[in-house]
Amino acid sequence: MIWILLAVFIICLLLRFPIAFCLGLSCLVFLVLKGIPLIVMPMKMYSGIDVFVLLSIPGFIIAGNLMNHGGLTEKIIGFCNHLIGHVRGGLALGNIGASMLFAGISGTAISDTASIGSVMIPAMKKEGYDAAFSAAVTASSSTVGPIIPPSVPMIIAATLSGLSVGKLFLAGALPGFLLGFSLMVLTYFIAKKRNYPKLERSTAKQILKGFVETFWSLLMTFIILFGIIGGVFTPTEASIIAVIYAFLVGSLVYKKLTFKTTMVVILDSMKTSASLMVLIGFANLFGWILITEQLPQLISSEIINFSENKYVVLLLINLLLIFVGTFMETIAALLILFPILLKVATAVDVDPIHFAVIALLNLMIGLTTPPLGVCLFVSSSIGKVSIGKVSKAGFPFLLVSLLILTLVTLFPDLSLYLPRLFMD
Template sequence: MDLLILFGGFGLAILAGVPVAVSLGIASAGYLAFSGMPLVVIPQKMYAGMDVFVLLCIPGFILAGNLMNNGGITERIVRFATALVGWLRGGLGLTNVAGSMLFGGISGTAVADAASVGGMMIPGMVRAGYPAPFSAAITAASSTVGPMIPPSVPMIIVGALSGISVGKMFLAGAVPGILMGIAMMVTCYLIARRRNFPREPWQGFGELGRAFASAFWALAMTALIIVGLLSGYATPTETAVVACIYATFVGLFIYRELPVRKIPKIIVDSAVSSAAILALVGFANVFGYILAAERIPQMIASTVLSITDNKFLVILLINVLLLIIGTFMETIAALIILFVPLLHLATSVGIDPLHFATFAVLNLMLGLTTPPVGVCLFVCANIARLPLAPVVRAILPFLLTNIGVLLAVSYIPALSTWLPNTLMD
């Protein structure tokens, strides 16, 4: 009965349109009240979930991304991507994906990518003759690359939950993120050839060089983050602070497009975004504490292992579960609730924790592009001023492509483990 109240309350709150963080809090409070446990457990476990040093990375990287974005980064990255691939058939679609890959190294979040790149690219693609549903779909699909290429907020969450080095998590996502981008660009090109989408004129190597020079300081931020982590001179949290200082300097003195008067508002907006994520972390930690008290992780592991202890089948079952969960639960909430139980299951059949963490994050990123709670879908459909249905139909080829990359990363551990083990061991 207690678990019925827990899961029933959470499900009803979600169906009623209550935000995920609040839904977790309502369900947890109902469970504690019915079971006779003191409600003081809620603030205690919320604080315990948020009182993790590495989580300080989150406001740092969000602020750095917002500073760079308000300092003219999006336009420069799109210009460079257009000069690089815009001359191919379906060039603006390819530019969209390439821009998301480059922008992902700045923002660390898919929603920021979808809103920033989409705000420029979706209207531009429609004006150039691309169908609006396709324009919105490729923007939503490509935004999922952002959290795979460092820095990455979901990777920070996983590091805090599991004790895996955040630096290793960042590097583990790099190759899968690049594979996702390449796969979506190939899919876009094939669709563009079949549907005879337009291409942009080749602007010459001179424009390519000028566009690269213009975007250099923005792109260098990713290199700064990775070098800081690999050198051992800075922790992830310290790297995030350095990134904020760097972003402010570039925006004020190099690009000169970051007005000083806007900085307080950028800080406040970043604080609000960070607070929303950390509140979700706190409420999800309460929910996860209840699941642990009810021995749900052990039940999941024993149930799956009673079906099979074959590592390859367990990977398949985990992926199917996460794909289903990702369709109706927000990424960070799903990670906090399910990651530790599924990590226990994965390690029990010999799956490397770093490998598991990478394909788990990648899997849940796909949930951002699937209804009913695909946040990136809603953002891009709203920018394109379209109902959700045509965007969902248009995104299916890209979703299938990304599932193919997910399976490759799931069954070829070296795609996620080789780079961090080579550079950080």
């Protein structure tokens, strides 16, 4: 019967149904054919979203949207261009730098691609950058967002596994910055080889002014991260503080948030949060069915029977997650696969915090892996260039991302050093 569940799910995916509907319909078909009372559906859906830490997700979504509509994106981009715009390929480097700074606010790769890309891709094309390269840089750098804290997918992973949100945030910091700077190095060499333009060097006064304007947005990330790590407030409380802070900065400091804009932001955030909660609810039901049918145990035993070497196991998991990440939304993939694969990883003595970072990196790389990577489609649409050209231009960035994934997989201290330093 479990194969009927999976078959219906895959068919719905191929028909391009929303992920939540794919999960819901496949679960409904399974329950009807199995003769299980349908009252199980609302019960399991409710138990999946009845988790205190999940209340932080709507808060972070609202805070990110408030800061984005409040002029944050432009300030961050301007500051990055002041800092490194005079270097060869400065706009491209500023694109990546903006993604690294914006990561602490948005926490999702797709919103990063759309927000940064809508400003930077046209600007890069206007300055003489190749359209495919501009789109590829934007898509590749957006994967840094959910690795550098705070991160919505990390909150989901912590909820699914009972891991500390603070430890996960810290664990993603070094890999996130390592990925971002590695993409910068590659971009610089490509820009130098192709003789891409550079901006005029900014004066110290311009840099200082850019820092002051960006300071307020960076301060929010600092407050959230160190507030959670220091035990000052929970992730849920942090999200509410972020909303209040974002509103005050957007309305009083940047003066971009009006009452009308704020209402639009809240309405959009409510829609996003509601759709996400429905997805989490259906995923919990889907996961319950998998567990009752003992599919996780089957997968675990098959992988461990194949090899008990933890590096071979991690290689297999990496390949699976990258493949899944190419066609499935990150949070949906986490909800379905993370609990199953975490048991496999811990069975071969992989630290759960370390594995969570590996899993997230994989799924982020999947978003920029052709032919179905979602971020590639978003950036190609903004850049008005074919997905094939963007995929070709993004191939070197994909290789760099895979190299960082390999390093994080082989060297656990890259993700575990900061959690051990601050929270053990």
